[in-house]
Amino acid sequence: MADSMITVFERPHSLKPVPSHFCSGCHHGTVHRLVAEALDQLELQQQTIGIASVGCSVLLYEYFDIDVVEAPHGRAPAVATGVKRVHPDSIVFTYQGDGDLAAIGTAEIIHAANRGEHLTVIFVNNTTYGMTGGQMAPTSLGGQVTTTTPYGRDLETDGNPIRMAELLALLDGTHFSARVSVDAPRRVAQAGKVIHKAFEMQKNRAGFAFVEVLAACPTNWGLSALDANERISQEMMPCFPLGTFKDLSGAQG
């Protein structure tokens, strides 16, 4: 850009200049950008190791200009624990979807949080298994039609949507747990601040930080990008309220 212009907003440096494979209107890209912005602002790009999960987020090593380890399905917090303990000066984060973190990886995330591992966990909740074709996830809402619940999720037989941010806030090892959304500009800005804080806490060696992000999956919800974006505030937020459920950063001074 010419010298006569001031840059107000640009793609973060921690994100490679390549187009993503995500569907039109998918919020994974937004969350990727917010994480990259936090790494840029805290100048952590050179010391950060990302742990990719299984799902649509599996290809994040193609998009982040950082070192990335790909973990088996659900095991990202376990791999991250190993990486962080071997490289305690690195910043280690996992980036997981709800099929990964809240289903097959429930044990790993709960025990990583309970041990108080010095990790940052970014949890993208879009109430479905995106990559495998829209099956029911533990976070699917009551009545939600998915490929494995064609008549809608029946809460009596299929269980209830699981609220991971509240659940992990109950554990003594968790230092920060919050839920944010990226369906409107002001909420994206708020989500950016929370993700920034979650990385800042790790930089200050504060402990386990968990951020759940409500996101849209237009393709598997069978909605347009705009309708899917609308569904977050209309249907998801009543079940998954936004907020900070635990924050011990102040207590540590």
Added chain:
Amino acid sequence: MKKLVIDEEFCKGCGLCVIACPLELITVGTKVNKQGYPLAQISDANQVKCTACSACARMCPDAAISVYLPKKD
């Protein structure tokens, strides 16, 4: 002097920037990129009206929008 630059390679025409803009300056047009997505666009007249608030760029899932402001002398 363009304030808003939309990268045609990254844009997927989802329209989230269209609903984000408080002044409704952006539209999704008929021109497509090489992936076949229709592209978000802003006319030269609307470039002048743009306040560079960056709401569109924050909403864009593909980080396709850059925002600039002319320096004041």
